Amino acid sequence: MQISMKNMTADSFGYSFPTKPKARQPETVFDPVKYPESSNQLMSHKEVQDLFGVKRGALNQWRKNRGFPSPVTNCPLRWLRSAVMEWLDNEGGFKG
Numbered sequence: 001m002q003i004s005m006k007n008m009t010a011d012s013f014g015y016s017f018p019t020k021p022k023a024r025q026p027e028t029v030f031d032p033v034k035y036p037e038s039s040n041q042l043m044s045h046k047e048v049q050d051l052f053g054v055k056r057g058a059l060n061q062w063r064k065n066r067g068f069p070s071p072v073t074n075c076p077l078r079w080l081r082s083a084v085m086e087w088l089d090n091e092g093g094f095k096g
Contacts, residue, residue: 029081037076043084045077051084067091 030038030047037044049055062068069083 037078038081041081042072042078043081045071048077048079048084 027040029040030043032038035044035047038047043051045056048059052058059068063070067087069079069087071077071079
């Protein structure tokens with residue numbers, strides 16, 4: 001008895017091919033309604049001010065005296081989110 005393989009498919013053997021995983025949408029880490037100028041990579045001036053509860057002058061003093069990151073663009077002011085968060089976690093923030 002000879003079996004013909006012409007009409008055989010993967011389903012004939014109970015095998016199903018793995019499916020390609022769906023691409024994950026990046027999680028939004030900011031409020032796009034409150035900060036429409038921000039993105040997952042960049043923080044707007046307003047968002048940075050609100051995060052720390054300070055005004056522009058304080059941010060300038062922090063840059064000079066405490067190593068706060070410089071903005072990546074000056075007009076409009078934008079900071080790298082990763083740099084601000086790293087400064088907050090490691091060097092800056094309000095240590096007791």
